[in-house]
Amino acid sequence: MTHLSFSARSVPARCAPFAATLGVGLLLAGVPASAATIRPHPAVGQAGTGTTAGHGGKEAPQTWTLAECMSMVEEDPFGARDYAQDWMKHGGDREARHCHALALxxxxxxxxxxxELDDLVRKAPPSGPESSxxxxxxxxxxAAEAWLSAGNPPGALNIVDYGLSIRPGDTNLRLAKARALLEQGNTGAVVTDLTALVARGAEAPTEAFVLLASAERRLGQLDKATQHITLALQRMPDDAGALLERGIIREQVGDATGAQADWQHVLDLSPDSHEADLARQDLAVLAADPDSP
Structure with missing residues (x-):
């Protein structure tokens, strides 16, 4: 009886925690993560007054910044949500909504x-930094990441295609599209697009090799899948997503010992991650049927 693990049917997670990449993404987009626009507001702040104490007892207007809001998203999402909501009540527009959506x-x-993210992409102003x-x-x-997390791959594909119409060939959007296509079982399209992407060699992101290996494994192309997951792990030996995928591939080629070692490594590296949850499920299935090929 062939063992089909739970995670074998799941799309590999991003090669880094999503929230941890926010500052990098904004910097690449031309938005300084540490020097966002400061917007003064005349109302509500400390103790509901909208102002903060200044020199000589005078009250200074409350200010909000994108940098401060984004800095809270991963470590204190409740704080980021409340900060963004307060900002939106007092003049904050797209920057406040962006941070609010990521906190959600x-x-x-x-x-x-x-x-909210989908709306921000589609309804950008005609000019200025927010139109870039x-x-x-x-x-x-x-937005695609959020649609996938919400269990809506068509929504993810729709916004990715819209994004690619604005910025053709964007690598991160191509990876997001691959994740959405894998969720829909369209592995052939993933193999076609990502084979071209990994052909760029050192310029290709590690996640492209992981997603390509996952698609090839689902198509039964285990030799190719092994080759590409090996290349991914040569670049990032401790990447939880890549280790999870290699464990699945190893299990399917009959290397239960290797699969167990990979999944245990995932638990050791990031015990509280989504990848760890999937690794635990795979280890439980393997333990229940250790002789399965």
Whole structure:
């Protein structure tokens, strides 16, 4: 009896925690993560007054910044959500909504996050920093991530294709599209696109090799899958997503010992991650049927 693990049917997670990549994405999009626009507001702040104490007892207007809000998203998503909501009540517009959506995503409200991010991508102003193709591509990738987390691959594909119409060939959007296509079982399209992407060699991101290996494994192309997951792990030996995928491939070629070692390594590296949850499930299935090929 062939063992089909739970994670064998799951799309590999991103090669780094999603929230941890926010600052990098914004920098690449041309939005300084540490020097966002400061917007003064005349109302509500400390103790509901909208102001903060200044020199000589005078009250200074409350200010909000994108950098401060984004810095809270991963470590304190409730704080980021409340900060963004306060900002939106007092003049904050797209920057406040962007941070609010990402805080919702961290808090597990994927559907509302997806809808807000999707709207921000599609309804950008005609000019100014917020209209830039690079920033909208970052938001489109974030929206796709949220749609996938909400269990809506068609929504993810729709916004990714829209993003690619704005910024053709964007690598992160191509990876987001591959994740969505894998969720829909369209492995052939993933293999076609990512084979071209990994042909760029050192310029290709590690995640492309992991996603390509996953697609090839689902098509039964285990030799190719092994080759590509090996290349991924040569670059990032301790990447949990790549180790999870190699464990699945090893299990399917009959190397239960190797699979167990990979999944245990995932648990040792990041015990609280999504990859660890999937590794635990695979280890449980393997323990229940250790002789399965």
């Amino acid at each position: 995503l961290e808090l597990g409200d994927e559907l509302d996050a997806a809808q 193709a690079s920033l909208r591509a970052v938001m489109a990738e974030e």
